[in-house]
Amino acid sequence: MATFFLIIIYMAFISLGLPDSMLGAAWPVMQPEYGLPLETAGFLYMVIAGGTIVSSLLSGKVIKMIGTGKVTVISVFMTAIALLGFSFSSSLIWLIICAIPLGLGGGAVDAALNNYVATHYKAHHMSWLHCFWGVGATLGPIIMSVFISGQFSWRSGYVAIAIIQFSLVVLLLVTLPLWNKVAKNRQVEITEDSDYSPDVNLQNVKPLQIKGVKLAFVSFFFYCGVEATMGLWGSSFLVNIKELSPATAAKWISFFYAGITIGRLVTGFITLKISNLILIRTGQITALIGAILLILPIPVSFSLVGFIFVGLGLAPIYPCMLHETPVRFGKEHSQRIMGYQMAVAYTGSTFLPPLLGLMASQLSIGIFSIFIIVYIILMLISSEKVNTLMKTRLFQSKEDIDLKA
Incomplete structure (x- = not known):
């Protein structure tokens, strides 16, 4: 039953990834249709991400009230309605209105599922969970490129994704009773996959007062900033600087998300042998190498390699950081801190991509x-x-144990 239910969760994360990459892929075609400036996409992304911030901050209380399963069903339904609304939007005002439930739904389900898996499953399941997010994020631009390069419009692409979301809502409703049953049967020792051990002294400390929490927020802030900026402005960079067609650029962006997807699939196996911390560090260095390839004056084909490298590098970072949450900061605080991390991560998505859009409108998307x-x-x-703070805390905890002995 646990394996079957895990598949349902994976499918929910596919649906979570599908809309995340749609706006960036469709914007080169949407922009001239609406007659809007380039940076408007950044503003829409701010509205979506703003909704996710609010729902992430409230997720801990809401999940405690109605449960993870019901939150997931309601959230996916909200995203389905929002995507359908995008397809019928006739002006910027309607796009903004539809962006609000899209963000609220995405943030709630993200925080709920991440903590559920971090608490009840091992590290490789977290990587595979986000691998399936990558499947959705990869399919998004591919589906959109099919519609905008054929006889249909970008609106039809949004309708197609909305239909997929509504189908998942039905499946989630049918399997709703399984959430509590599986949670009761899953007893996972979260310390097995980490370099750290939970500190019992954290039980009486408020979440935001735990050492390292705020620095972890910074990591999530810039991680989502990188991922969102790549997804939102990557197509515009390829069209305006590398002189590719919008359809080709959308396909190239799908390679970026494919890098994340494949990387997380492989990471799921690697976590069985290598710690989360090493994977996080290796991923960040790999992403940096890919970003450097984008800035070098080399043939356009190397830009594709750069996009793939950034995707591969980002692959292990997010799921591994999330899975470390209960271990770093205590299982009793994990749901609340997970919600905070989601909120801060989406704050990065809210402000960093629009910052680039604002600067690019004054200078060039080449930045x-x-x-x-x-x-x-x-x-x-x-x-x-x-990492340094956590190692220091672990060392101090061992010293305290030795002194008591």
Whole structure:
């Protein structure tokens, strides 16, 4: 039953990834149709991400009230309605209205499922969970490119994704009784896959007062900043700087998400042998190499390699950081801190891509690669500082145990 239910969760994450990459892939075609400036996509992304921030911050209380299963069903239904609304939107105002439930639904289901898997399953399941998000994020631009390169419009692409979401809502409703049953049967020792051990002294500390929590927030902030900026502005960078067609650019963006997807599939197996911390560090260095390829004056084909490298590098970072949450900061605090992490992560999605859009409208979208490099470096620095703090805490805890003995 647990395996079957895990498949349902994976499918939910496919649906979570599908709309995340749709706007960036469709924007080169949507922009001239609406007659809007380039940076408007950044504003829409801010609205979507703003909704996810609100729902992520409230997720801990809402999940406690009605349960993870019901939150997931309601959230996916909201995203389905929002995507259908996008397809019928006749103006920017309607796009903004539809962006609100899209963000609220995405943030709630993200926080709920991440903590459920981090608490009840081992590290490789977390990587595979986000691998399936990558499946959805990869399919999004592919589906959109099929519609915008054929006789249909981008609106038909949104309708297709909405139909998939509504189908998942039905499946989630049927399997709703399984959520509590599986949770009761799953007893996973979360310390098995980590370099750290939970500190019993954390039980009486408020979540935001735990050392390392705020630095972890910084890592999530810049991680989502990189991922969202790549997804939102990657097509525009390829069309305006590399002179590719919108349909070709959308396909290239799908390779970026494919890099994330394949990387997380492989990471799921690697976590059985290698710790989360090593995977996070290796991924950040790989992403940095890919970003450097984007800035070099080399043939356009190397840009595709750069996009894939950034995707592969990002692959292990997010799921591994999430899975470390109960271990770093205590299982009793994990749901609330997970919600906070989601909120901060989406804050990065809210402000960092629009920041690039604003700067690009004044200068050139050519600054895209510079921003990606800076974001990755800041993520790497904050992540390493968290590791140092956790090792110090572990060392102090062992000293305290020795003194008591």
